[in-house]
Amino acid sequence: MKHPFQLLLANSKGTHLFVSVKNHLQVYDLSNGNVVGSWSDTVDISVPSKKQEKKVASVEELKGDKKLKNNDAKPVAVAKTPVPIQGATPIYNYIRSLNLSKDEKYLVGTTDSDKAAVIFEVDLANSENCLKIIKRQIFPKRPCAVSIGDDSDLIVADKFGDVYATTIDSEPPVDEKALTPILGHVSMLSDVKFTRFNGKKFILTGDRDEHIRITNYPKAYVVKNWLFGHHEFVSTLHIPSYDPSLLISGGGDDYLCLWKWYDNKLLAKIELRDLIAPYLTEAHMPAERFLKPDSVKEISITKILTHSVDDKKILLVLCENTNCILTFEIAGDFSVKHLQTFVTKDSIIDICLEETSGRVFASIDREEGDLVELYDLGPDGQLSVASTNMGTKITEGNHCQVESRQNFYPLYYINTLRKRSEH
Amino acid sequence: MAKPVKDKETQLREQQEAETRRRQYRTNQEETRKKLKHARFEESEPVEDTDGKAQVHLPRKRFYRQRAHSNPFSDHRLEYPRSPEDMKWEKLYPQYHDKDSDSMLSKVEIADIGCGYGGLLTKLAPEYPSTLILGMEIRVQVTQYVEDRIIALREKHKDDEVNFQNISVLRGNAMKFLPNFFQKGQLSKMFFCFPDPHFKQRKHKARIITNTLLSEYAYVLREGGVVYTITDVEDLHIWMAKHLEEHPMFERLDKAWEEQDKCVSIMYNATEEGQKVTRNKGSKWIACFRRLPTPEDCD
Structure with missing residues (x-):
């Protein structure tokens, strides 16, 4: 199963579509549906950054110090580390x-x-x-x-x-x-x-x-x-x-x-x-x-x-x-x-509009089939399904x-x- | 340390009893408050007093005590007008309301942000008899105390020249909703007396004076309006003065100005917090700033 597209953005001339899926960016050429650009965010959030590691270490040290100086060591230093509580909203990449x-x-x-x-x-x-x-x-x-x-x-x-x-x-x-x-x-x-x-x-x-x-x-x-x-x-x-x-x-x-x-x-x-x-x-x-x-x-x-x-x-x-x-x-x-x-x-996640021709792109929340649909905005302000297989190509x-x-x-x-x- | 040692259960029981007494007192006061048609800006019908006058005494502070901190970021269930035009000021200052035209004869011009127990308000009232003065306080019980205090003062002095009809208080979060209450340039003075120091570095945004909030204060203040700050925490004083000095819409007023300004001396001596500092022989730091003209290229 493919992950749906989360964000869509067309350029003004309507030649290219910029999309995001999870931590990936892609650029589609709308003349042929080919991927002409891509980038992935490789920052791994499951691994604590160096900064965080350092923080944890210094807190440990602090704890040690506290104990030496003061016997009724209150958990002052511990409380300062922002550890996500159980059930906290996870951070997505x-x-x-x-x-x-x-x-x-x-x-x-x-x-x-x-x-x-x-x-x-x-x-x-x-x-x-x-x-x-x-x-x-x-x-x-x-x-x-x-x-x-x-x-x-x-x-x-x-x-x-x-x-x-x-x-x-x-x-x-x-x-x-x-x-x-x-x-x-x-x-x-x-x-x-x-x-x-x-x-x-x-x-x-x-x-x-x-x-x-x-x-x-x-x-x-x-x-x-x-x-x-x-x-x-x-x-x-x-x-x-x-x-x-x-x-x-x-x-x-x-x-x-x-x-x-x-x-x-x-x-x-x-x-x-x-x-x-x-x-x-x-x-x-x-x-x-x-x-x-x-x-x-x-x-x-x-x-x-x-x-x-x-x-x-x-x-x-x-x-x-x-x-x-x-x-x-x-x-x-x-x-x-x-x-x-x-x-x-199915539910629509995001839409964007390409202003030159009045074409609307919609990313769709579905498990099978086209994840992008294209509609035309007519001069009467009515949307209709565009006759193109570009949605399939993009998917x-x-x-x-x-x-x-x-x-x-x-x-x-x-x-x-x-x-x-x-x- | 001659205090007799009490076991935990006794301590707990006593605490609970004390809290019950405080709550009972506040409930009684609330009844009185309602009977006196005192202004709250929600649209509740005032309760008519059927059996003569409710007894009014100056409220006793010890029944209203509340910890000195409140999280300004949390979504308190606050009442605030949708916009300054929606604010029902007549509920707070009934004597300044002209019934025929259904309009206020005066606008609030002086705001005491974090007014605490209202000491400054009561001292400013006789000094600016024709100016409306508003205290804003985020803690519920402290606000109720000030409300009850103003009710009592108005009642006690209703035949006097100084009748305390020009001061009022409301519970609010000035950091979030100041522009809901005041129009652009409405205020001539803003007081920040003994604000919460929020010592921790990561809590600094919770401070009442930050470079971003100062832009909102500059918005509600008119050109030439004055920001007054006083604190007994030197670090906070340095912080507030630094941020005000750095802000392009404010300029510091010098010692000579402070010495001739009557509000400075009232602020120094009048507030409950200020008197406590004096009793404890602490220091008080003052910094006052004038709101500069809006740059010509800005709207």
Whole structure:
């Protein structure tokens, strides 16, 4: 059985598809379905790093010292070693995010294994392997989202709530202890977007509380404002390429927010509950320990995409662990109308859009058959299955074998951002 | 060490009894609080007082004690407005609410972050009689104490010139939700008095002054607004001063300024924590900073 694809990313011309499976990256040539680039993260997380080994050793020493000096040795030193408790979420060696620079010359992935951003030069003319790693920058905490500015600024948001700015280049990486955050939330960050507006640069950040913050850049110590509209966590920020004054945000709420972000104006709330309800399953119920009499199936947003076709503005939405894509039309007055619920056979893990031709790629959670499906987005905003065998070809290029579903890496983890606290 | 040795069971029993007494006291106080229609910003209907006035005494601190630390990162079940516009300030400052226009006559301009038992609030109240002053405290019982204290003060001084209607308190996590309460540039003063030092290196992000949080304080402060810090932990003082000095939106105010500013002397002498330090003959370190103008190229 093959492990499903976790992340998909097409370049703007639609000539190549970048994918991740577990700790592997691959690049597919979409003219013939051949693998033209690949990379595997070889950092072995089962082996403790030298740093950790050293830490353990020094604690042992400390313990010894303590005993010599003080007979009622309290376990002070022992408690300081962060040993994962039993039942702690295991760390997976996988790629959490994948981004192309604006000129598409660079690809940036983030790893959970060593908390790094891995920067590749993309040379499509190189017939052996179009991916060449140029830098692996380690961060103090696990990066969860990156955004690339147009001056090769690499903006990295982490699970500790901090945002770092570094550059895409082949200079040796900076020691992670020397990095200082340019901005921070006191909450886990879920997405970050670099954007330009009115000739100025801004960073938009979304967090596990319900905050979206707009910060000036590079003077990131000046907050422009917050956008208040969500009640639950924010997981996805999307700025349409056809109109950078807009922002569509989604997360753990039953709705998306459509903003004029610069004007701090909520234009519309796009309700999803009724549309997506038929496609929610028992898997969308809270875990048993969080179950309450009034618990309902929970919606979490995996992906928001937009496409402009013949003056029609189309919005595509993927809710986590569902087998459908919702499409909407955003009218000139910013009212939003549901167009279609496009249903496929199995749950969709990720989608991406190739904007030139309006082709949608979807990675599918299934044990047999095509792991990628291709759909065409028509001028009427309707999705239809594309007549191509590219999905089969891409699936053939996936050599990541696992014994059973139990060996799949977690495919659906966005809903874990939901807050459950009672105290 | 002349304390009589008690066996473990007796100790445990006594502790439990003491806790029961404290809880009982707080429950009674809560009843009083509800009867007095005191402001909480959840939408609960105030309980009408049917049998005359509830008896109001100044609350006794020892029934509200709570350990001095709270994890600012944890998902406490906090109440906070969805946005500053949603905040029901009239519940906290009923006398500053104009019923006809359903609007507040004044906005909060002074915030005491981590106000503890409210000593600073009560001393600032007469000094800024026409300014709304808010204390924020993350510990539930300590917040309740301050609430009860303000209720009692308002009741006791209802016919006086200084009637404590301009001070209030709420339970909140200022590190996470400050922008939910205050609009851009709303505050003129922010106090950080004897904050939790979070000594451990890896806990430093939990400190109330960090370079990233300072940007949020700069957001809620107006140009020329002042950040006041005081601590009895020299390391923390150095840390706070260093981070404020490094932050491009703040500039240090000098000793001469500190000496002429009345808030500095109130802060030095008024807070419970400050008085404790004085009793123990400890040192207190002060650092004050002015919020600089927003750079012209920024929004």
